[in-house]
Amino acid sequence: MEWQAPAIVLDARPLGESGAVVSLLTEAHGRHAGLARAGTSRAQASLWQRGNLVEVRWVARLPDQLGSLTGELVHPAAALAMEDPLALALLSAACAVADGALPEREAHPRSFQGLLSLIARLPGGAAPLLPDYIRWEAELLAELGYGLDLGRCAVTGGTEDLVWVSPRTGRAVSAAAGEPWAARLLPLPGLLLGQGGAVGPSGPAEWLAGLRLTGHFLGKDAFGHQHKPLPAARERLFDRVAALAGADPVPAERGSDA
Amino acid sequence: MIEHDPVEHLIGLLAKLPGLGRRSARRAVLRMLMQPEQAMLPLAAALRDAAAAVRRCRLCGNLDARDPCGICRDPNRDHGVICVVEGVAELWALERAHAHRGLYHVLGGTLSALGGIGPEDLAVQPLLARIAEGGVEEVILALPATVDGATTAHYLTDRLKPAGVPVTRLAQGVPMGGALDVLDEGTLAAALKARRAV
Secondary structure, eight states, rough: EEEEEEEEEEEEEEETTTTTEEEEEEEETEEEEETTTTTTSTTTTTTTTTEEEEEEEEOOOOTTTOEEEEEEEOOOOHHHHOHHHHHHHHHHHHHHHHHHHSOOOOOHOOOOOOOOHHHHGGGGOOOGHHHHHHHHHHHHHHHTTTOOOSOTTTTTOSSSSSSEEEEETTBEEEEEGGGGGGGGGGOOOGGGGSTTTOOOOOHHHHHHHHHHHHHHHHIIIIIITTOOOOHHHHHHHHHHHHHHHOOOOOOGGGGGOO | OOOOOHHHHHHHHHHSSTTHHHHHHHHHEEEHHHHHIIIIIIHHHHHHHHHOOEEEEEOOOOEEESSSSSHOOTSSSSSEEEEEEEEHHHHHHHHTTTTOEEEEEESSSBBBTTTTEEEEEGHHHHHHHHHHHHHHOEEEEEESSSSSHHHHHHHHHHHGGGTOEEEEEEEOSSOOTTTTTGGHHHHHHHHTOOOOOO
16 A cells, blocks of 8 residues: 655654654545654654645555655745744644544545645745634534534524624624624624635734634534544634734633533 | 563663663673673662762753752853753753853753643743843743744743843754755755845
């Protein structure tokens, strides 16, 4: 058994003195692990850094074995993001979310393409990518079967003035219909409305609302169903954006559960 | 019942150490057994003495027979500069280079989202306490050039900002004697990004 494909490094855990069990995201094979011999050695440690795009070759005798990995660096995303705290937080959060939420060896090409696009554009600055990152998380939720229904109001069926989301059902609620329960609903940022991000410019307050919204459903559904908390890297991204917005950082999973 | 074999037991214990497999451990044990008076008993005594005497320095986290350690007690060192390192191995590496004449602070790891290591697992509070005592003019972050190392450096920079102490970090780039064509792409990218005017 063997395959070769471009892959994004999601995690590399040391094994023994110099080996590493590497978790990757590929387009055709989904999240896939493998053993990189000497993966933590001086020669290879920089290759298996989280976020790097690597041309990977996986070989195993049987398909259900862990298999061994060799790779060649295509895009050093980790090295390029290290100087910028927000870029590094975004890269770490995306890899941690994909690694924790996506099932192993199940192809999710849209999640791969979305993450690839984020990584490719990261050297240009992390802040303009935050709306796309939030949309990528919403897309990931949809791919996992926990999609948000933001097209129409859950109460009136209207499509106008949608400003809230029910934290229980993930359905949008209009301003008028949601007013009596405003304290228990999650704000719906405009960046999650419209097609392909065809909305106006957004700022830290909107990004924070978006991260709180997707973080709530990632924590409740994608991670909650596995009895796992949201990854610490995702929380650190939230805290960093909260600092940008000048808000008190409140972990996303502490949202209302109405 | 399996009979206790002291030689196999010794080989097993040595083979658990980094850099030694069973084959190397067997060779080392054989050499010691050939000359127990010269090679084995002094080693056993040295191991016992080190285990009894060496402890963690309460100030910096270094391993030393004295507490505070020799570095923290040295009056000739610059007590206004603290170099933050991941572990004792990194502290010893910097000492071998004779490049830093200040003090150290051993964090005990780096933040690792996937490894489950959070700020509370690291010696961050003792570092903040040392800085709060006053007299610190610079904090050097000598952390690994990895995603976890850089994440920890950014976290510490944020935490140290209110103290008003200048925070610097080690440069990244081309190693001494390193030809560009054999460098990995990540190091080259970091070096190019951190280029400076000459």
